[in-house]
Amino acid sequence: MRAVLDYCAEGLPRSIAATAILIREGETTGHLFVLAEGKLEVVKGDTVVATICEPGAIVGEMSALLDQPYSATVRAVTNAKVYEFADPNAFFRSQPEVALLVAQMLAQRLNVATTYLADIKRQYAGHGNHLAMVGDVLESMINSPASKATPGSDRLPDPRM
Numbered sequence: 001m002r003a004v005l006d007y008c009a010e011g012l013p014r015s016i017a018a019t020a021i022l023i024r025e026g027e028t029t030g031h032l033f034v035l036a037e038g039k040l041e042v043v044k045g046d047t048v049v050a051t052i053c054e055p056g057a058i059v060g061e062m063s064a065l066l067d068q069p070y071s072a073t074v075r076a077v078t079n080a081k082v083y084e085f086a087d088p089n090a091f092f093r094s095q096p097e098v099a100l101l102v103a104q105m106l107a108q109r110l111n112v113a114t115t116y117l118a119d120i121k122r123q124y125a126g127h128g129n130h131l132a133m134v135g136d137v138l139e140s141m142i143n144s145p146a147s148k149a150t151p152g153s154d155r156l157p158d159p160r161m
Contacts, residue, residue: 001056001105007095008034011083016076023060023074030067032060032088038080043073051077061102064088 011034016022022033022040035057042050042059049072052059063070065088085091092099 001054001058001101004034004056004058004098004101005036005083007098008036008083010091010094011085014082014084016080016082018076018078018080021073021075022080022082023063023070023072025071025073026069028063028069029060030064030086030088032058032064032085032091033074034058034083034085036081036083038082039077040074040080041077043075044071058102058105061088061106065102 013036016038023029025044035052036055039051039053040057040059041048042052052074059074060070062068092102
């Protein structure tokens with residue numbers, strides 16, 4: 001993703017102090033960020049789900065593309081520098097190479113998620129427990145029309161169920 005940095009001249013450079021929150025789960029700013037240097041962590045609820053230290057890594061893309069609140073909190077682990085884009089769609093239109101890289105990254109994440117879910121479905125087939133719903137999740141990932149997704153969690157049940 002380091003190649004993304006070549007396209008960030010339009011972004012607003014920002015310095016983020018260690019422990020500062022860049023993105024807060026549930027908030028909506030519509031902004032997109034590209035990591036230039038430092039280390040960030042992605043937190044969903046109280047769980048750290050990823051650490052990001054690769055220059056050119058993009059955060060906030062799902063919120064920007066889906067026009068939804070941020071799905072996780074992103075905070076600085078170390079002092080960091082990012083480029084901020086207040087209008088990600090304009091950025092993607094002006095830099096189609098970046099839009100393609102984001103599409104490839106999201107496709108990779110989807111591939112990992114569906115492969116993992118398919119493996120769980122196979123391992124727990126016929127067990128009749130809550131893991132039996134994995135098939136329904138996979139089916140909905142493939143066949144759901146575009147919509148404002150409001151997935152649930154252990155903290156908040158899925159309102160569609």
